[in-house]
Amino acid sequence: MGIERVARAVYVTFTNSLAGYALALAAAVASVAAAYANKHVGAFFDALNTLIQSVSILVWAIVFMMVFGVTSRKPPVLVAAAASYPILLTSLMGAVRSLSWRFRLLARILGASRVQELVYFILPGTLPYLAAASRAAVGVALRISVVAEAFGSSGGVGYWLVYSYDIGDKDGVFAWALVLVAMMIAVDYAILRPVERWASRWKL
Amino acid sequence: MEVVVRVEGLVKTYGGETVLGGVSLEASRGEALGVVGPNGAGKSTLLRIIAGVEGYDAGRVEVRGRVGFVPQETILLPWRSLRGNVLLAARIAGVPRREAEERLEDGARLLGIEEYLNMRPGEVSGGTARKAQILMALVLRPEVLLLDEPFTGLDVASVASLQETLTALRRRGLTMIVVSHMIGELVRVVDRLVLLSHKPARVRGVYDIRGDSSALARMLAEELGGGLAARGDPRL
Numbered sequence: 001m002g003i004e005r006v007a008r009a010v011y012v013t014f015t016n017s018l019a020g021y022a023l024a025l026a027a028a029v030a031s032v033a034a035a036y037a038n039k040h041v042g043a044f045f046d047a048l049n050t051l052i053q054s055v056s057i058l059v060w061a062i063v064f065m066m067v068f069g070v071t072s073r074k075p076p077v078l079v080a081a082a083a084s085y086p087i088l089l090t091s092l093m094g095a096v097r098s099l100s101w102r103f104r105l106l107a108r109i110l111g112a113s114r115v116q117e118l119v120y121f122i123l124p125g126t127l128p129y130l131a132a133a134s135r136a137a138v139g140v141a142l143r144i145s146v147v148a149e150a151f152g153s154s155g156g157v158g159y160w161l162v163y164s165y166d167i168g169d170k171d172g173v174f175a176w177a178l179v180l181v182a183m184m185i186a187v188d189y190a191i192l193r194p195v196e197r198w199a200s201r202w203k204l
Numbered sequence: 205m206e207v208v209v210r211v212e213g214l215v216k217t218y219g220g221e222t223v224l225g226g227v228s229l230e231a232s233r234g235e236a237l238g239v240v241g242p243n244g245a246g247k248s249t250l251l252r253i254i255a256g257v258e259g260y261d262a263g264r265v266e267v268r269g270r271v272g273f274v275p276q277e278t279i280l281l282p283w284r285s286l287r288g289n290v291l292l293a294a295r296i297a298g299v300p301r302r303e304a305e306e307r308l309e310d311g312a313r314l315l316g317i318e319e320y321l322n323m324r325p326g327e328v329s330g331g332t333a334r335k336a337q338i339l340m341a342l343v344l345r346p347e348v349l350l351l352d353e354p355f356t357g358l359d360v361a362s363v364a365s366l367q368e369t370l371t372a373l374r375r376r377g378l379t380m381i382v383v384s385h386m387i388g389e390l391v392r393v394v395d396r397l398v399l400l401s402h403k404p405a406r407v408r409g410v411y412d413i414r415g416d417s418s419a420l421a422r423m424l425a426e427e428l429g430g431g432l433a434a435r436g437d438p439r440l
Contacts, residue, residue: 106279108257110296110340120292124283 005160009176010183013149013156016073017141020080024137025130027081028088029123032096036118045089053086061148076148076156083144084137091133095126131199135192142184157183205232206268208379209254209348214263216249223249225404226263231348236370236380238390241400247383248276250405251352254381269347274340276352276383278333280325286336287321293340304343311342315369331362335369342373349373351382355389367392 035042060082064075103121112120149158157180164172209231216224223246231237239247252258254265255273280289287308294304312318315335320328325336334354341349354370355363370393374380384390391397391413399408 102277102279103281105257105275106281109255109273109275110293112296116296120296121281124281127283 006179009155009157009160010179012073012154013076013142013146013158013180014183014187016076016145016149016154016156017080017138019077020145021084021134021138021141023077023081024083024085024088024141025134027085028092031089032092032126033118033123035093036096036122037114042093046093049086049089052082055082057083057144057147061151064148065151070152071154072152073154075152076145076154076158079148080141080145084141087137087140088130088133091129092126095129096122099125128196128199131196135188135196138187138192139184142180142187146180205235207231208233208268209237209381210264210266211250211254212264212266214250214253214260214265216246216253216258216260222404224253224260225406227400227405227407228263229398229407229410231379231381233347233379234374234377235396236374236382236394238387238394238397239381239383239400240385240387240390240397241405242402243385245400245402246405247385247400248352250400251350251381251383255350267348270344272341272344272346272349274334274338274349274351274354276356278325278330278337280333280336280340282325285322285324286317286328286332286339289325289336290321290339290343294343297344299343307343307345308339311339314342314372315339316365329362331358331365334358334362334366338369346378348379348381351380353384353386354382355384355386363389 031045031048035045057079061075061079064078068074068078099122103125104117107117107121146156146158146161149156150162152159157176161173161176161180164170164176207230209229211227211229214224214227215222227246227250229237229239239250241247249258251273252275253260254267255271256267257273280286281292284292290308290311291301291304294307295301299307308321309318312321315338317332317335317339320332320336325333328336334357338349338351338354351370354366358366367389370380370382374393374395380394382390382394387397395412395414397411397413399411400406401408
């Protein structure tokens with residue numbers, strides 16, 4: 001377990017999780033924008049959210065592995081996205097609902113179009129809620145992408161953890177588990193908490 | 205005098221309950237009209253309808269010129285400075301940036317909030333935030349300014365300062381309709397008072413408080429009498 005291997009594994013897991021989170025974030029923002037424009041679309045995304053949450057992460061991991069292959073880095077990314085999307089969507093939808101009457105009134109007073117209303121009033125208003133949800137979403141993405149990595153051979157922390165187990169290397173299992181914990185704590189303190197603090201200034 | 209706001213037989217219902225039961229009023233150019241009445245009489249609803257942000261069920265609303273509306277609750281975007289909030293209002297209205305800046309400076313001077321423009325709403329007092337909300341309306345150069353409970357929640361100094369500002373705006377020829385339950389504060393800035401009855405709201409009387417010094421006393425007597433009568437007070 002050389003330092004080079006650890007660094008590489010951390011890099012792979014970190015980028016997998018981050019890519020999954022970014023994908024989920026883009027999808028959640030697009031879903032909220034579409035739901036804001038049309039309430040029927042909103043009902044669709046509500047149902048989709050329930051569906052995604054009702055499917056086990058294990059099922060997602062196996063399905064993506066079958067579709068993209070065990071050597072692909074796509075399954076961990078997509079599984080991380082599938083796990084963090086419901087968290088972000090639920091939080092954003094709730095924020096839009098709780099904020100909108102005030103900001104919608106202001107937008108109407110100023111004669112803003114529907115697009116201006118969303119861009120200038122609603123989406124920026126959701127930022128503090130999004131930052132708080134992101135802490136949970138990134139944490140989930142990190143933990144879940146490791147599960148998907150365990151099934152494949154992408155070389156992330158999850159892969160090496162299971163590899164150590166397979167060859168009966170108990171020290172290796174604990175060492176990789178510690179790497180994962182350290183990684184999550186570092187991400188939380190170095191990135192997520194400062195972002196949440198910054199965004200909370202925008203709160204009403 | 206040219207009539208710039210005309211409301212005729214306005215009816216508004218919420219879930220089967222009639223809030224406005226045929227309200228009619230007029231405001232002439234450069235006039236400051238106060239609307240008073242008991243809590244829940246529909247004063248704010250009336251103002252939102254005139255502002256065009258709420259629909260109505262029957263009647264007619266005619267407004268000549270651009271309307272600036274200051275809602276009852278101060279709503280500023282907390283992530284923008286006061287300047288950013290005001291300039292956003294101008295941008296949405298299609299006011300060119302340079303002109304918007306000029307209007308902003310002019311309005312801020314009038315309202316006395318120049319030094320706070322770069323602060324965020326959370327960093328200034330309620331009175332300053334209220335004035336920034338008024339500035340958001342003024343930057344659109346409205347012909348008619350609608351103010352919903354502008355004095356509520358302000359300290360004595362802020363109320364006096366806001367009264368001065370509204371008086372200055374009236375002198376500039378702006379037509380204003382001000383809704384308030386604080387009659388004592390309102391009479392200092394308006395020319396006429398419209399008294400609304402409780403649900404469904406109808407106009408109980410219009411009092412020219414500038415031209416007739418006894419009008420306010422008559423209005424208060426009527427308001428008091430109406431209130432006691434509504435409660436079935438045996439002294440009447």
